[in-house]
Amino acid sequence: MTKHYPDLSLLFHALADPTRRSILTRLAEAPARVSDLAEPTGLRLPTVMRHLSVLEEAGLITTAKDGRVRTCAIVPEALDPMRTWLDEQRAIWEARLDRLDAYVMKLMKERDR
Numbered sequence: 001m002t003k004h005y006p007d008l009s010l011l012f013h014a015l016a017d018p019t020r021r022s023i024l025t026r027l028a029e030a031p032a033r034v035s036d037l038a039e040p041t042g043l044r045l046p047t048v049m050r051h052l053s054v055l056e057e058a059g060l061i062t063t064a065k066d067g068r069v070r071t072c073a074i075v076p077e078a079l080d081p082m083r084t085w086l087d088e089q090r091a092i093w094e095a096r097l098d099r100l101d102a103y104v105m106k107l108m109k110e111r112d113r
Helices: 008-015 018-029 034-041 045-057 076-112
Strands: 061-066 069-074
Touching: 008 018, 008 045, 008 076, 018 034, 018 045, 018 061, 018 069, 034 045, 034 069, 045 061
Parallel strands: none
Antiparallel strands: 061 069
16 A cells, blocks of 8 residues: 555646646756746746745745745755656556566466467
8 A cells, every 4th residue: 555645646747747847857956046037938927936935835936035036946856756656656556567568478378278
């Protein structure tokens, strides 16, 4: 039985949007100001702020304010629960496929007799 990760839904929701994924890709290079993150999206600042709020709620980014400038940084270890869950799912399905393969091979050998 796999572990239950309560934040998994937040992570998948945050990564479901292409704008948020592109923001994370940009932040993987280096921390950036909100205005710099908003520029390539073509979206208005309040919309980008909502996207950043979703990413922050999921724990994927942190933000810091210095005067009027808000800077965002990625938190790569926040993806660990998702990676663990996906690895568990992969292991389950690989085991199922191995059993199916063994069963099919058994049937083929029995048919050849």
